[in-house]
Amino acid sequence: MSKDLSLTTKDKTTKGKGCSNDNHQRLSAGVEDKEMDNLRKWFSDKLALGLGNKDLMEKPKVLHTLDLDGIVDYIKSGNVKNIITMAGAGISTCNHNRVILGKYKLTGFVIWLFIFTAAGIPDFRSPSSGLYSKLCGFDLPYPEAIFEIEYFRKHPEPFFAMAKELYPKTFEPTPCHYFLRLLNKKGLLLRHYTQNVDALERVAGIPAEKLVEAHGTLHTSRCINPECREEYDRKWMTEKILADVVPRCEKCKAVVKPDAVFFGEPLPERFRLVEEDFPNCDLLIILGTSLVVQPFASLVDRVPPRCPRLLINHEEAGNEDPVMVVLGFSCGLQFHGADNFRDVAWLGDCDEGCYLFAEKLGWKDDLKSLIENGCQSEAIPTVESGATGST
Structure with missing residues (x-):
């Protein structure tokens, strides 16, 4: 790393607290420090990290005002x-449900769960919830296991028990x-x-x-048998859920799962x-x-x-x-x-x-x-x- 680069970093640390948005100076690239420029380019190419500093030096006038x-x-x-x-x-959620969502660490688990909390249902993991006691009967290793594909393949019952209690009656x-x-x-x-x-x-x-x-989506569901993969619409799935039965494929009798992405599954094509x-x-x-x-x-x-x-x-x-x-x-x-x-x-x-x-x-x-x-x-x-x- 060049001497100039070290001095720039030192000055920035001395003058401000960390890297404030208002006071930091970006490090210039590709002029005096070829190694740093090559490193940035490598990261950008490999990780699709966006623009390097060199691309932003012009600061074009794109918007009349930043509002x-x-x-x-x-x-x-x-x-x-x-x-x-x-x-x-x-x-998709009202203010009340944003408060509910705020209790969770924002992970893929929350994205899956929000559709249920949108109906105003309390956290199903809370001991004060009637659903909690119902799910306890399934001896879950941890609540989030409901949304893990490997657990679902072996034990689909907890997911559909929760789905019946929390599934919205309308989609508005x-x-x-x-x-x-x-x-x-x-x-x-x-x-x-x-x-x-x-x-x-x-x-x-x-x-x-x-x-x-x-x-993924709740709009469709599919048989989890890789040799079948028969598709079903939401009306069919909802009828099964409300009937308190685990949905089974009409062709091969394997479990049918909503097309929402579970943990352990790839993103949609x-x-x-x-x-x-x-x-x-x-x-x-x-x-x-x-x-x-x-x-x-x-x-x-x-x-x-x-x-x-x-x-x-x-x-x-x-x-x-x-x-x-x-x-x-x-x-x-x-x-x-x-x-x-x-x-x-x-x-x-x-x-x-x-x-x-x-x-x-x-x-x-x-x-x-x-x-x-x-x-x-x-x-x-x-x-x-x-x-x-x-x-």
């Missing part, structure tokens, strides 16, 4: 053709879901990537080809669309997610270097990692500091954010019409199989 108005002006400019949206549990899209559909109606939505398994995007009328359900979608993105909108579950969280770094990124969430998420900043990479969202030229955070309720966004875009009446006259809430007993409608 929602700046994003609105950018869309109205006519330069936006391919919007990618990313969403988490925050777009939120204004956020209808805003996503509106983006598609306007011809701007390239793809919607969701961590949620509730299939509310489908219920809201977003075409299946526009969706990547990163953690459609997740590979990341490779072709994100390089073509000209605006990334992130809704209701803490951006901590990988590999979903890292997708924010897959868009082009000058692509604006908007977060609509209760709190900031996906903030740039100071360690990666020291290495010269731009990894994560950067809302503060002189280096930011494209990242915007609107903090508050996701539905309110989407209402405001639509109003500023001049789409208020369009969104209102979709909510009032679009797809009605979907009652489980009458669910049809396949994607819901078209836009």
Whole structure:
């Protein structure tokens, strides 16, 4: 490591506390220290970590202002053709349920569980829950085992016992879901990537080809026998769950599992669309997610270097990692500091954010019409199989 590089690091440590967003100076790459430049390039190529410092030196003027108005002006400019949206549990749960979700460590387990807590059900792991005592009869090694594929293959009963108690009676899209559909109606939505398994995007009328359900879906279920894999719709699965029976394949009698991703299973094949979608993105909108579950969280770094990124969430998420900043990479969202030229955070309720966004875009009446006259809430007993409608 060069002498100059060491001095820069020392000065930064002396003047501030750690690597503050407002005061840190990025290390210059590729001029005096070839080894560091090569190291950054190697990491970037191997790990898809995004831009190095050299790519950001120009600080282009992408947005007029780093706020929602700046994003609105950018869309109205006519330069936006391919919007990618990313969403988490925050777009499907009410304020009460966000409190419930806040009790959990945000892992893939929470993403699976949120669909049940969206119905206002207490934590099933709490001894005060009647469901807890019911599950105790199954002698679980630990509560999360319910969502592990190897445990499920041998012992599917605990999962379906929980599913019967917590399964929502209706699937009702939120204004956020209808805003996503509106983006598609306007011809701007390239793809919607969701961590949620509730299939509310489908219920809201977003075409299946526009969706990547990163953690799977409750919309369909399949036989776990690898030689069979017969598919069943949600109506069939719901009838079995409510009848308090373990769903069995009508062809081979093996257990049928919802297509939500369990621990130990690979992500859906459609997740590979990341490779072709994100390089073509000209605006990334992130809704209701803490951006901590990988590999979903890292997708924010897959868009082009000058692509604006908007977060609509209760709190900031996906903030740039100071360690990666020291290495010269731009990894994560950067809302503060002189280096930011494209990242915007609107903090508050996701539905309110989407209402405001639509109003500023001049789409208020369009969104209102979709909510009032679009797809009605979907009652489980009458669910049809396949994607819901078209836009």
